[in-house]
Amino acid sequence: MAQKITLKKISQDLKVSVSTVSKALRDSHEISAETRDKIKEYAKKFNYKPNSIALSLKNQKTKKIGIIIPEIVHHFFATVISGVERVANQKGYQVIITLSGESFDKEVVNMEMLANGSIDGFIMSLSKETMEKQDFHHLREVTNQGMPIVMFDRVCNDIPCDKVIIDDVAAGHEATEFLLRKGRNKLGIISTVDYVNVGRLRSQGFKEALQQRGFEVEDHQFLKIEDIDNCEGAIEDFILKNDFDSLVAVNELFAVTASKALQKAGKRIPEDVAMVAFTDGMLSKYASPTLTTIGQQGEEMGGIAAAKLIEKLESKHHENESYETVIVKTSLVERESTP
Amino acid sequence: MAQKITLKKISQDLKVSVSTVSKALRDSHEISAETRDKIKEYAKKFNYKPNSIALSLKNQKTKKIGIIIPEIVHHFFATVISGVERVANQKGYQVIITLSGESFDKEVVNMEMLANGSIDGFIMSLSKETMEKQDFHHLREVTNQGMPIVMFDRVCNDIPCDKVIIDDVAAGHEATEFLLRKGRNKLGIISTVDYVNVGRLRSQGFKEALQQRGFEVEDHQFLKIEDIDNCEGAIEDFILKNDFDSLVAVNELFAVTASKALQKAGKRIPEDVAMVAFTDGMLSKYASPTLTTIGQQGEEMGGIAAAKLIEKLESKHHENESYETVIVKTSLVERESTP
DNA sequence: ACATTCTACGAAAACGTTTTCGGTAATCGT
DNA sequence: ACGATTACCGAAAACGTTTTCGTAGAATGT
Numbered sequence: 230m231a232q233k234i235t236l237k238k239i240s241q242d243l244k245v246s247v248s249t250v251s252k253a254l255r256d257s258h259e260i261s262a263e264t265r266d267k268i269k270e271y272a273k274k275f276n277y278k279p280n281s282i283a284l285s286l287k288n289q290k291t292k293k294i295g296i297i298i299p300e301i302v303h304h305f306f307a308t309v310i311s312g313v314e315r316v317a318n319q320k321g322y323q324v325i326i327t328l329s330g331e332s333f334d335k336e337v338v339n340m341e342m343l344a345n346g347s348i349d350g351f352i353m354s355l356s357k358e359t360m361e362k363q364d365f366h367h368l369r370e371v372t373n374q375g376m377p378i379v380m381f382d383r384v385c386n387d388i389p390c391d392k393v394i395i396d397d398v399a400a401g402h403e404a405t406e407f408l409l410r411k412g413r414n415k416l417g418i419i420s421t422v423d424y425v426n427v428g429r430l431r432s433q434g435f436k437e438a439l440q441q442r443g444f445e446v447e448d449h450q451f452l453k454i455e456d457i458d459n460c461e462g463a464i465e466d467f468i469l470k471n472d473f474d475s476l477v478a479v480n481e482l483f484a485v486t487a488s489k490a491l492q493k494a495g496k497r498i499p500e501d502v503a504m505v506a507f508t509d510g511m512l513s514k515y516a517s518p519t520l521t522t523i524g525q526q527g528e529e530m531g532g533i534a535a536a537k538l539i540e541k542l543e544s545k546h547h548e549n550e551s552y553e554t555v556i557v558k559t560s561l562v563e564r565e566s567t568p
Numbered sequence: 569m570a571q572k573i574t575l576k577k578i579s580q581d582l583k584v585s586v587s588t589v590s591k592a593l594r595d596s597h598e599i600s601a602e603t604r605d606k607i608k609e610y611a612k613k614f615n616y617k618p619n620s621i622a623l624s625l626k627n628q629k630t631k632k633i634g635i636i637i638p639e640i641v642h643h644f645f646a647t648v649i650s651g652v653e654r655v656a657n658q659k660g661y662q663v664i665i666t667l668s669g670e671s672f673d674k675e676v677v678n679m680e681m682l683a684n685g686s687i688d689g690f691i692m693s694l695s696k697e698t699m700e701k702q703d704f705h706h707l708r709e710v711t712n713q714g715m716p717i718v719m720f721d722r723v724c725n726d727i728p729c730d731k732v733i734i735d736d737v738a739a740g741h742e743a744t745e746f747l748l749r750k751g752r753n754k755l756g757i758i759s760t761v762d763y764v765n766v767g768r769l770r771s772q773g774f775k776e777a778l779q780q781r782g783f784e785v786e787d788h789q790f791l792k793i794e795d796i797d798n799c800e801g802a803i804e805d806f807i808l809k810n811d812f813d814s815l816v817a818v819n820e821l822f823a824v825t826a827s828k829a830l831q832k833a834g835k836r837i838p839e840d841v842a843m844v845a846f847t848d849g850m851l852s853k854y855a856s857p858t859l860t861t862i863g864q865q866g867e868e869m870g871g872i873a874a875a876k877l878i879e880k881l882e883s884k885h886h887e888n889e890s891y892e893t894v895i896v897k898t899s900l901v902e903r904e905s906t907p
Numbered sequence: 908a909c910a911t912t913c914t915a916c917g918a919a920a921a922c923g924t925t926t927t928c929g930g931t932a933a934t935c936g937t
Numbered sequence: 938a939c940g941a942t943t944a945c946c947g948a949a950a951a952c953g954t955t956t957t958c959g960t961a962g963a964a965t966g967t
Contacts, residue, residue: 627922
């Protein structure tokens with residue numbers, strides 16, 4: 230019922246000017262104590278809150294951050310958002326989220342919708358289609374307009390912006406080396422198709438680790454999953470056709486699927502086959518057996534991304550035109566899937 | 569570099585008035601074809617897009633929906649957001665997300681931040697603290713200002729608004745009845761503390777189902793978890809002290825934890841103990857054994873909530889002051905944890 | 908030829924703020 | 938007592954739109 234109260238209404242009710250009300254509420258010395266108190270009391274009584282849209286228009290900044298990610302139901306992305314939200318809120322920013330659903334077109338549309346003044350800057354992770362097409366014109370348009378972008382996880386190098394990533398090669402290396410140190414020597418890796426950066430890079434780390442130890446690396450050790458939602462068959466094939474004593478999986482889902490297939494085939498984990506997965510999420514913690522994982526620190530990545538974006542937004546001095554790539558350290562969490 | 573282009577800049581460059589530009593771009597008949605084309609061409613060339621903040625201020629509507637949920641890393645909430653986002657986007661709305669982290673204060677603060685004109689309406693699920701305190705003044709303030717709210721899952725009855733819930737009593741009944749029909753007769757339920765609605769209601773359904781079948785229901789059949797992050801001990805106790813042949817768990821986490829504890833105690837699932845869980849998420853699908861669950865249809869709930877909110881927002885005729893509670897049907901998904 | 912109707916455009920208000928600039932009194936200094 | 942300062946307040950511009958209204962000139966009607 231009680232419609233929203235504005236400066237104008239207060240000014241009319243109290244027979245003063247709008248500017249007087251505004252100044253009074255912001256404790257300007259130009260207003261007498263008497264008038265100020267009267268106005269403040271009235272404002273409080275009617276629960277006045279400045280209209281944020283009007284402020285945005287006036288100040289030319291919205292105090293909002295736009296997020297574009299492929300999916301929100303992936304635990305990793307959810308943790309990133311959680312991290313972004315935490316530091317953004319703490320610095321007085323709000324978070325608008327849009328989902329690309331791994332679609333290039335939706336990514337472009339969402340970006341255009343947000344870039345029309347709705348937000349001050351972007352935090353995003355590219356869709357699979359975008360990675361595949363290598364078409365970044367929408368990103369370039371936004372940066373050209375002077376709107377900063379911080380990319381995380383799935384990034385590209387063609388756009389000048391800050392980035393927050395994990396060193397996927399090193400992490401792949403670490404996972405592999407960990408298995409080698411446990412005495413394993415017949416390793417396989419279950420990865421994604423190559424245009425997904427993280428899959429390619431982790432595979433590369435896998436390869437490098439093996440080569441450093443003098444192993445020959447052969448194609449049959451690599452499984453590249455195309456359709457993540459229907460991976461059972463491919464994974465089952467993979468483990469049956471090869472005689473691995475250990476596996477690296479670039480995400481939890483592949484790992485759990487492989488784990489089940491192995492158990493079904495009568496192999497014991499970790500005795501017969503050891504496993505290391507990426508993304509330390511729910512599944513790793515609660516699968517049977519629980520999975521040794523390389524944690525992706527989504528929460529931390531989100532926090533860092535938000536901090537960097539806000540820093541850029543609030544350094545009005547535009548001279549600051551340098552871009553940084555933050556590499557977040559991964560952490561190996563040992564669980565039951567490794568001896 | 570190329571700063572954002574506005575109507576004013578176009579009008580100056582083309583030596584016409586701002587109103588002419590605006591009309592031309594909106595295909596007004598008041599503008600000659602020649603002028604219109606010239607303006608449109610220029611606008612396209614410089615990629616003009618109307619500033620959404622200015623539009624929001626002018627139209628007194630933002631085309632944005634505010635979401636407040638306890639946590640985003642819970643799969644159920646993530647699916648709800650996904651559903652909201654889908655239908656909202658399709659109808660030209662954007663989604664702003666804030667997290668209460670189960671804290672009453674943060675819920676209030678977030679609500680106040682969003683209610684200052686940032687959004688047109690709310691979709692929310694209450695924090696645990698709010699449910700416990702039963703303090704809804706912040707909700708009432710918002711509805712009093714004429715801003716609609718749609719609540720889902722964790723709702724309260726003190727606020728006039730639309731609601732989207734599952735019939736938790738019926739669902740608890742269904743889960744229990746399912747086990748009874750499988751011939752089980754020593755049932756237990758692992759639930760949350762009573763101020764969390766869903767836990768209480770599902771427990772009630774459990775009780776009713778048993779009573780209808782003529783069973784006596786005793787306190788030792790109920791476990792109410794206080795601290796969801798440290799539930800192992802309590803659950804282990806619960807299953808060791810009782811000789812259940814089947815369990816209902818009000819969420820996946822409890823179910824998986826119980827499943828592990830049971831297997832550790834040498835019980836086979838489902839032969840010795842059958843289990844039904846709530847929330848059909850990742851864990852249920854990938855745990856060992858996989859879990860029979862009552863799906864919560866988060867995606868659908870989110871979609872319905874968004875549709876109802878937008879419907880309310882766009883029915884300018886304020887006469888429409890009736891509120892509806894939509895009950896989403898649950899679906900039982902049978903997996904390995906039941907015979 | 909004169910009144911009327913179109914055509915095509917501009918001026919201005921409105922949305923809710925903040926801030927700069929002016930201006931009127933009253934107070935001060937000498 | 939007179940100029941200068943101070944205390945207090947209002948007008949107006951600005952942010953970027955859309956829309957209502959006004960109006961000049963041209964075209965039309967009789």
